[in-house]
Structures are given as C-alpha cells and as structure tokens.
Amino acid sequence: MSAAAALAAIALCTFKPHTKKGEPCNEPASHRFRWDYGDEGHACPECIPLMQQAAKNIKRSVTFSRLEEGQQEPVTLHERTHLIAAKLSAEEELKQVTLRGQQLYQANVSLTQQVQTLVMQKREVDAELARTLQQRDETAERLSVRETELAEVIGERDRLQVLVPFVGKPTTPEERGLPSSTVDG
Numbered sequence: 001m002s003a004a005a006a007l008a009a010i011a012l013c014t015f016k017p018h019t020k021k022g023e024p025c026n027e028p029a030s031h032r033f034r035w036d037y038g039d040e041g042h043a044c045p046e047c048i049p050l051m052q053q054a055a056k057n058i059k060r061s062v063t064f065s066r067l068e069e070g071q072q073e074p075v076t077l078h079e080r081t082h083l084i085a086a087k088l089s090a091e092e093e094l095k096q097v098t099l100r101g102q103q104l105y106q107a108n109v110s111l112t113q114q115v116q117t118l119v120m121q122k123r124e125v126d127a128e129l130a131r132t133l134q135q136r137d138e139t140a141e142r143l144s145v146r147e148t149e150l151a152e153v154i155g156e157r158d159r160l161q162v163l164v165p166f167v168g169k170p171t172t173p174e175e176r177g178l179p180s181s182t183v184d185g
Contacts, residue, residue, distance in 0.1 A: 011067060014041030017050055031064040042067070 013025035015033070029042030033051060037060065043051060048064060055062040 011042040013044035013047050015043050015047040015051055017047060029067060031066055033062050033064050036061045 011029040011032075013027045013029045016022050016024050025044055025047050027044035027046065030045050031043050031048060032040065033043045033048075034040040035055075043064065051062055
C-alpha cells in the first residue's frame with residue numbers, strides 16, 4: 001500500500017468548522033456522523049462538540065457512531081517510511097519558506113525606511129523650492145521697480161541733454177523751440 005493509499009485509508013474529519021475558507025478540518029476522524037437530512041461524513045473528537053452545538057442551534061439532529069478499529073488498516077513500515085519522509089520534507093520546506101518570509105519582511109522594512117527617507121528629502125526639497133520661488137518673485141518685483149526708476153532716470157537724462165546746449169548762452173525762444181514772443185504789428 002502506498003503513502004497516498006495509506007492516507008486514503010485513514011478517515012479524515014469532513015466537518016467544516018466556521019472558517020473563512022470553509023475547508024474541512026482534515027484531522028484523523030474517530031466517528032462517523034449523519035444528519036437527519038441525510039448528509040454524512042467523518043468527524044474528529046474536536047469537531048464533535050461543535051457539530052452537536054450546531055445541531056442544537058439549527059434545531060436538527062446529528063448521530064455519531066464510533067469508527068471500528070478494523071476500518072482503519074494499520075500503516076505498514078514502508079508506508080510509515082514514506083509518511084515520515086514526506087513529513088521531514090514538508091518541515092524542511094516550511095523552514096525554507098519561513099526563512100524566505102523573514103528575508104522578505106526584512107527587505108520590506110528596509111524599503112519602508114528608504115521610502116520614509118525619500119519622503120522627508122522630498123519635503124525638504126519642496127520647502128527649498130518654495131523659498132527659491134518666493135525669492136525669485138521678490139527679485140522680479142524689485143527688478144520691475146528698478147526698471148521703472150531707470151526709465152525715469154533715462155527720461156530725466158534725455159531732458160537734461162536737450163537743455164545742456166542752452167546753458168550759459170543767451171537764446172531766443174525760437175532757438176529753444178518755443179513760439180516767438182514778439183507781436184507783429
């Protein structure tokens with residue numbers, strides 16, 4: 001008999017306790033059960049009280065009968081060896097999966113720290129950018145004021161350059177570009 005056949009020969013609990021996945025218990029069964037509406041299967045000692053409570057809650061009846069020892073054939077040495085090998089293999093795989101899970105957890109912690117560092121750096125850069133933009137706006141405003149002052153100064157300079165040739169010498173109103181003050185008569 002192979003290990004799979006040995007497992008098939010061992011009755012497993014088919015009761016589905018209140019789990020999110022709705023999977024059967026799958027522990028070695030000690031009793032058969034039958035509901036009054038015809039559903040039947042195997043139950044382990046831990047699930048029997050749960051089934052009795054469920055029957056009471058839904059006002060139905062369930063009957064249990066002990067599995068006879070003759071129903072479960074003893075496991076041979078060869079089958080036992082296969083089962084032990086499968087158990088050891090599963091335990092080793094569990095160790096490897098656990099180790100990988102720990103490595104992934106550590107990587108996650110490290111990445112979370114890196115993200116937090118980058119978020120803080122971004123906040124600092126954003127604050128510096130806001131200060132720089134504010135300085136740029138203030139500088140642009142000062143430049144606009146200075147350009148206005150420069151335009152006024154250039155206008156004043158141009159007016160003074162027009163007047164420079166007339167300084168110190170007597171001029172007539174016509175020379176200054178003004179209308180004549182004499183009256184023809």
